[in-house]
Amino acid sequence: MLKSLVNKYNIAGPRYTSYPTVPYWNQETFLLKKWKSSLVQSFKESNSDEGISLYIHLPFCESLCTFCGCNKRITKQHSVESPYINAVLKEWHLYLELFDEKPIIKELHLGGGTPTFFSPENLKRLITGILNTSKLAPQHEFSFEGHPNNTTREHLQALYDVGFRRVSYGVQDYNPTVQKAIHRIQPFENVKKATELAREIGYTSVGHDIIFGLPFQTLQHVEETILKTKALLPDRLAFYSYAHVPWIKGNGQRGFDDADLPSADLKRKQYELGKKLLAEVGYKEIGMDHFALTTDSLYTSMINGDLHRNFMGYTASKTQAMIGLGVSSISDSWYGFSQNVKGVESYYNLLKDNIIPVYRGHILNDEDLVIRKHILNLMCQFETSWTDEKLYFNDLPDTLIKLKEMEKDGLLNIYSNKIEVTQKGQPFVRNICMAFDVLLQRKKPDTQLFSMTV
Template sequence: MNKSLVNKYNIAGPRYTSYPTVPYWNDNTFSVEKYKQSLITSFNESNAKEGISLYIHMPFCESLCTFCGCNKRITKQHDVETPYIESVLKEWNLYLNLFNEKPIIKELHLGGGTPTFFNPENLKKLIKGILKDAVLAKGHEFSFEGHPNNTTKAHLQALYDVGFNRVSFGVQDYNSTVQKAIHRIQPFENVKRATETAREIGYLSVGHDIIFGLPFQTLEHVEQTILKTKELGPDRLAFYSYAHVPWIKGNGQRGFKDSDLPKAELKRQQYELGKQLLMEVGYHEIGMDHFALPSDSLYKSMQKKSLHRNFMGYTASKTQTMIGLGVSSIGDSWYGFGQNVKVIEEYYDLLEKNELPVYRGHILNNEDLVIRRHILNLMCSFETSWESEHMYFPEIPEVLIKLKEMEHDALLEIHAKSINILPKGQPFVRNICMAFDLLLQRKTPDVQLFSMTV
């Protein structure tokens, strides 16, 4: 990767798991009632055709990983499990009361925190409670994030028994110095055991998450991690840049000094090396930061141009309605976003009052919806078009002026009514999306809100 391009385009920018991005949500025009109505509209339009997605946030961890930017509660007290599960099921019932028919669940993802903090029987109880008043879609995809150190055969079997067919394990890096810095000590043997056990049970897709740009991480560390990953051959990989945002995430990302982090040029070299090694053994790059084998549903989705992106990252199929359950979880009706309160006690209190625990969100206007489609196209297909009248917006000429420099740098091609991102420009897809982000253009933040794009 050209060093001058890295220096030129390495600026703070969103990861675009949503548009508008969370800092640009308009709380003044948002209300829980409006969000409920947007969910009802979306559900009525889409449930019978494509089903819905569920994201359930499981916030508890036994120890703090200092690279993590997720909402979590650190505790070793497992008596927190039952009240949390009961509250999530109560929240789910509040959503069920909005709908006039049983939801058809197409996708379900358990994230965290550490979902495998919960014992297998409690996880089973949670999922059975969710499915009791729902229909399981044909070809459904249920997945969870597993910590290799504490994901047991019992966890994997229990979740498989209630419909789970995909699991992703957080690997990050196998080097002991890096692991110590991020407070995530896990031997290769633990990852190997968890991966092989999942396959023995029958999981269709096993994924690994690997991060570059971690403190003290070198090119050699990335190479060794990828080589060990090749031994296990996960079906898909998230290989992404560490998002250093301690001003947002607080002390959890202050377990090391800023000077301990690789500089932008080294980070890009780490990515290019990892990408080369992965592609040599048959992985294909999917959108931004993801790789998959040709047998995996994510690759097949990319080939069929049905790849989708939301708060869960890239998904193999689209559902218009995504309901977020659990503390800090975000839901998406396509016409609106709603985020739950971030403090567990407040979450419990609102549910005791039979109130949805949503505390902020955004209702999309017509402009938002058009820009959202363009950014989704760029993030999922590396191209977008405004040939259809409903995809045109008045600021298109200004967007193209902003993209001219990137066209000069051979990152993309501009056509009469479309653009496509060239292979050289794919690592800079976030920068290209930023040219379409009208809210960002109209109000540049006074302080840094986002991680660096490179």
């Protein structure tokens, strides 16, 4: 039965870190002036109550991992560090000029690229530069992505000293054949050392990222990786499907053929096996593709109904405004999205002219805002309702008709004013969200824009 459902629903679809999804942003009507106004509105509404989130993109890596879909710049020249940090701080100051009071930072995340490409001193200078011009929310959460091969005690201590308490390490898979194919060689001993160092210093949440569906990856490889992961017992896990999108991400993902990738049926078996093994030691499934121990804030947020999803993935708390700093970063005012230019040189040139380095975006209309709420509910709580008439939208009857087939397959239950995703349907939540995605339904793409849902 599972195999037939996988075959039926394994289609290209968004991961819904936003709605509208990036390919459906209306760039013709987007203006930087409109984006700034939407951010100022959001800031006024929410800064004093909940604060803001910051995402900082640090794009540099010393080598290319061929599974990676992130925006990165490959170099071994660490002279790039200081100019880039100066630029990020300048961008931050351009945003500060928009606000009439100091931002209250509730959440801050360093992503990449490889944040630990940067020296501990430069990372500390970056964060200090931001903290000196802002306030901290009482329950703030600072996190960063660390590479197990180059995250040193000095990195961990420097970031701990400026408020970081959560780190996530990219593990992917421990099998040497798979690691060679994705150009990410990191022995278990390196991950063990980095994990133990973080805990020794005082980090309260250590996460591991694991991927299934990688080239040459077998069911046994996934089992061995999960068993090694269980030995370290990270506080939370991202266990997600490899997104093969070489038409978007360029040469990095062309290092192996489609024939080298596991079938959709095998990928689903890999996930179900991993999920079973993780449950045996107390991990709880959080939203889509995430797991956490009951002591971790991600689990607590799910139980309390506070789980949120944005361009950083799942987060334990919500802020209405999220500012993205650095190349390719995406910002979210709730009323609009904007994305920075992707090239380092273009980024520097715009900042030199005191221009916030945005190159595209989308201002949400009334319909967008309603559907965004439904998709966010489904992705975080596996249910949504329209008991509040403000959450009704014109295409809802057509949406429910599209969902009837999924109801017959046992993936969800449709009631008079709400739908609930069943446990059987949770692995197919992206497909369920697609029925609500009226922009996708109105204009089906001519070419493949998204990774496969399974």
